[in-house]
Amino acid sequence: MTFNIHAAMLQRYCAPEFALLFEVGNATGFATNRHADAIAMSLWPSRGLALHGFEFKASRSDWVRELKDPAKAETIATFCDYWFLVESDREIVKANALPMTWGLLAPKGD
Numbered sequence: 001m002t003f004n005i006h007a008a009m010l011q012r013y014c015a016p017e018f019a020l021l022f023e024v025g026n027a028t029g030f031a032t033n034r035h036a037d038a039i040a041m042s043l044w045p046s047r048g049l050a051l052h053g054f055e056f057k058a059s060r061s062d063w064v065r066e067l068k069d070p071a072k073a074e075t076i077a078t079f080c081d082y083w084f085l086v087e088s089d090r091e092i093v094k095a096n097a098l099p100m101t102w103g104l105l106a107p108k109g110d
Contacts (some may be wrong), residue, residue, distance in 0.1 A: 053080035
């Protein structure tokens with residue numbers, strides 16, 4: 001069974017606590033040149049209003065390309081309070097290969 005990142009994100013970042021949007025650009029219209037795979041905005045002020053940004057990776061080679069171009073993620077991560085890599089397989093990120101400012105979300109169990 002293939003891990004479905006979108007379904008997992010919709011379950012973890014669901015209403016009414018969060019608003020979750022996919023493929024969010026760094027600007028509007030023709031000024032957009034980068035996209036976050038997802039952005040979640042927390043909606044309860046009592047728990048802190050924050051923007052969580054996400055980069056999805058389904059393969060190790062895709063992750064290695066991402067590491068070689070840090071400006072790609074930085075374009076949108078600067079707008080977020082938190083930035084995460086969401087991997088579909090626990091083998092994508094090797095030990096100590098995650099940038100210090102990134103969080104990691106990975107599937108647990110089946």
